[in-house]
Amino acid sequence: MMPVLLKRRLQSSFNSFVSMQKWEFFVRMSFMAAGLAILCGMYFWFYRVLNYLYGISIIGQLLPWKLSSMAFLLMFSMVSISGLIAAMTTLYYSYDLKFLFSSPLSVRRIFFDKTVEASLYSSWTLAAVMVPYIFALGRVIGAGLFFYIYFLALLVPYVLLGAAFGIMLSLGLMYWFPTSRTRDIVWLLGSSAMIGAYMMLRFVQPERLTRPDALEVVSKYLQYLQAPTAKYLPSWWLVGGMQAFHYGRYGDFALCASGLVLSVFALYGLLVYFSKWAYMKGFSGAQEGMRQGPNKGFVEPLERKMIYTGMMETVQGTLLWKDRKLFMRDVRYWSQGALILAIMAVYLFSIRQLPLDSGDLKSLISFLNISVAGFVVASIGLRFTFPSISLEGKSFWILRSSPVSLRSVLKEKLVLWTLPSFLVGTVLVAWSNVLLGADAFISILSLFTIAVASIAFCFMGVGLGAVFPRFNVENIHQIESSAGGFIYMAACIGYLALVLVIESYPVRYHFMGRFYSNASPDWRLESLCALAYVALNAVAIVLPWKLGLKTLESCEI
Amino acid sequence: MIEISGLTKRFGDLTAVDNLNLRVEKGEVLGFLGPNGAGKTTTVKIMSGLMYPTAGSVKLCGIDIVQNPVEAKRITALVPDEPFVYPKLSGVEFLHFTGDLYGVPADEQERRIPELLEMFDLVPWQSELLESYSHGMRQKLVIATMLLRKPKVVLLDEPMVGLDPKSARMVKTIIRDLAAAGATVFMCTHILEIAEKLCDRIGIMYGGKMIELGTMATLRAKTSQGLDAGDGRRISLEDVFLDLTSDRQFSSL
Numbered sequence: 068m069m070p071v072l073l074k075r076r077l078q079s080s081f082n083s084f085v086s087m088q089k090w091e092f093f094v095r096m097s098f099m100a101a102g103l104a105i106l107c108g109m110y111f112w113f114y115r116v117l118n119y120l121y122g123i124s125i126i127g128q129l130l131p132w133k134l135s136s137m138a139f140l141l142m143f144s145m146v147s148i149s150g151l152i153a154a155m156t157t158l159y160y161s162y163d164l165k166f167l168f169s170s171p172l173s174v175r176r177i178f179f180d181k182t183v184e185a186s187l188y189s190s191w192t193l194a195a196v197m198v199p200y201i202f203a204l205g206r207v208i209g210a211g212l213f214f215y216i217y218f219l220a221l222l223v224p225y226v227l228l229g230a231a232f233g234i235m236l237s238l239g240l241m242y243w244f245p246t247s248r249t250r251d252i253v254w255l256l257g258s259s260a261m262i263g264a265y266m267m268l269r270f271v272q273p274e275r276l277t278r279p280d281a282l283e284v285v286s287k288y289l290q291y292l293q294a295p296t297a298k299y300l301p302s303w304w305l306v307g308g309m310q311a312f313h314y315g316r317y318g319d320f321a322l323c324a325s326g327l328v329l330s331v332f333a334l335y336g337l338l339v340y341f342s343k344w345a346y347m348k349g350f351s352g353a354q355e356g357m358r359q360g361p362n363k364g365f366v367e368p369l370e371r372k373m374i375y376t377g378m379m380e381t382v383q384g385t386l387l388w389k390d391r392k393l394f395m396r397d398v399r400y401w402s403q404g405a406l407i408l409a410i411m412a413v414y415l416f417s418i419r420q421l422p423l424d425s426g427d428l429k430s431l432i433s434f435l436n437i438s439v440a441g442f443v444v445a446s447i448g449l450r451f452t453f454p455s456i457s458l459e460g461k462s463f464w465i466l467r468s469s470p471v472s473l474r475s476v477l478k479e480k481l482v483l484w485t486l487p488s489f490l491v492g493t494v495l496v497a498w499s500n501v502l503l504g505a506d507a508f509i510s511i512l513s514l515f516t517i518a519v520a521s522i523a524f525c526f527m528g529v530g531l532g533a534v535f536p537r538f539n540v541e542n543i544h545q546i547e548s549s550a551g552g553f554i555y556m557a558a559c560i561g562y563l564a565l566v567l568v569i570e571s572y573p574v575r576y577h578f579m580g581r582f583y584s585n586a587s588p589d590w591r592l593e594s595l596c597a598l599a600y601v602a603l604n605a606v607a608i609v610l611p612w613k614l615g616l617k618t619l620e621s622c623e624i
Numbered sequence: 625m626i627e628i629s630g631l632t633k634r635f636g637d638l639t640a641v642d643n644l645n646l647r648v649e650k651g652e653v654l655g656f657l658g659p660n661g662a663g664k665t666t667t668v669k670i671m672s673g674l675m676y677p678t679a680g681s682v683k684l685c686g687i688d689i690v691q692n693p694v695e696a697k698r699i700t701a702l703v704p705d706e707p708f709v710y711p712k713l714s715g716v717e718f719l720h721f722t723g724d725l726y727g728v729p730a731d732e733q734e735r736r737i738p739e740l741l742e743m744f745d746l747v748p749w750q751s752e753l754l755e756s757y758s759h760g761m762r763q764k765l766v767i768a769t770m771l772l773r774k775p776k777v778v779l780l781d782e783p784m785v786g787l788d789p790k791s792a793r794m795v796k797t798i799i800r801d802l803a804a805a806g807a808t809v810f811m812c813t814h815i816l817e818i819a820e821k822l823c824d825r826i827g828i829m830y831g832g833k834m835i836e837l838g839t840m841a842t843l844r845a846k847t848s849q850g851l852d853a854g855d856g857r858r859i860s861l862e863d864v865f866l867d868l869t870s871d872r873q874f875s876s877l
Contacts, residue, residue: 471697623675
């Protein structure tokens, strides 16, 4: 029976491939090229960091291994959490589960099929990120060919093991708490753990690793470097094993490698064995709808009161009320909100840690900071603004068949997301300017630029989201990672690049004026910059909006 | 009143609806039948503004759905075959939401919504999120939203699917009452017994074309068997339907 399940996957993949349009193929190739470029960039970055650490006298030989064990430990925990979240969706809420459970397949076979899917989904991106790291490490320590082969080969059981822990946890949770509420709690806790790991990684200040004086006693530091990061965890089996291989201790390597491989077989074997009892109970419970508790009837929403007082148009108010309710009740949004706060905290912390002493340099960094803050706002838009039309999902027929113009629908999404986007952008830039002590001109310029950019990104998000609607997706990540999401991000990055180019001229004269008292700007060029800026924003706002409206109006469901 | 003129819908090489001409009068219930893939749902989607026609036009009470969609939709109610609703809204919230969208005054909503919930046995579920509703419950809720806004044109695509016998009987009464009150009802269904009992006229689609249209008596007269099924009973809509569509299926083989 297993080949039948495998066959359906292979057939689906083959059919998607052969039915691909030329433009889809082009977009996918672009995605792959962009992904490879990012991996290459990471390789060079990893190489620089590892090479620097390796070159430090006395402790240099230990540092790359120490960093590796920390990195792989972090990766293991991330794969586990990712496995937990993926398993909750794949094992209990996939579209085809009802069909599979109604077929004469054993529970164990269905579980195994879905487990493979969850393991792959949760681990492949993190595994891909570690490939350039392994290549960079190998190059720095001067490793031979077999080092790469064994390391990459052992990476597979390593990530599978991480995913298995997440799957095991989901199986246990759904066995003991078989309700749909468990999924929401897991989603929230899992995301919080990810956020915690992300913040911890930044707040422990890994840059201190290169400064022995930062630790109180040097001997303590050396002791710390020599000690395994976590001897009984798989991360040490992998890194410790590869370290042993590199230094010719093949016995230790074989022990670590076999421990890793055998653990994978043992853990997946146990999971499949116990799934016979645990999986069906969890799946059954997951289908039960979430009850709201006591009958509360209808509570008059705030938006309705605003409609009565004439502060809001009826359609806008009604759609806002609906979207607010959906937002408040979808736990996935909460975790994303928490992630944004974490990103902002880490961002501002990093700005504060920047070792800058000159006032002009600080002002210059404040100006360049527009691009980084803009990127954060664009990323938030990718998560919230861009998918807002697609998230109407299969219920879109309600709006499409109602006496509401699609322009009103787009306008409501714009109103909903502009304020948060504007707040995030301006708070990031204003706070950064305060931390950096930027001068008045740069502070005003950067604040104005990010405010306009935040609004432009909202137009682009709603507009391009309507150009590339995906009403039939299983989860929001499919919307974000679609061709439309890619185009939205590319458009935002292009916008930021052009803004920096346009503004670089007045900024250049601002700095020149501080050094040379007789430096005076060319007002014709200044005017041209202002004109180019207005034109850029007009295009960024009007074009996606018009395209989105036109596409959505011609969209058939 | 519904006026369909030269309606055609093509998906690439496939012609789903081929030059459909039809007029449904005020207060009339029209049953729209046909085998799977005949073009029934496509026709309903075009009539409700979910799809654009390749050619032809649809006028609902004189308003063209393509030229003036918002006004046409204001007087129309659609009950689709799959009642997808917002899973994170409660039943009572969904009713208020659609009421607001269609401009039903708040005081009327306050009065009518409890009645409708009572009517469809949804009172114990009114505060539950729609993700916990069964297919039939969601179907009842969508039908309740239709009654809330008193439409002039009612488009029903398999409205009985998923309904319990009590609700199904109630929906039949509702359809007749709506027609009696002057609404034009256009109903796609595969349940021939319901179509036979409920509809004033019946149209049969096959391969995107309307192959027959008329009252039960007219359709009976047009079949190869005449008015008698041959086994002593009077010919039913099922006999008519199979007679009109099966032969064509076999002849095409």
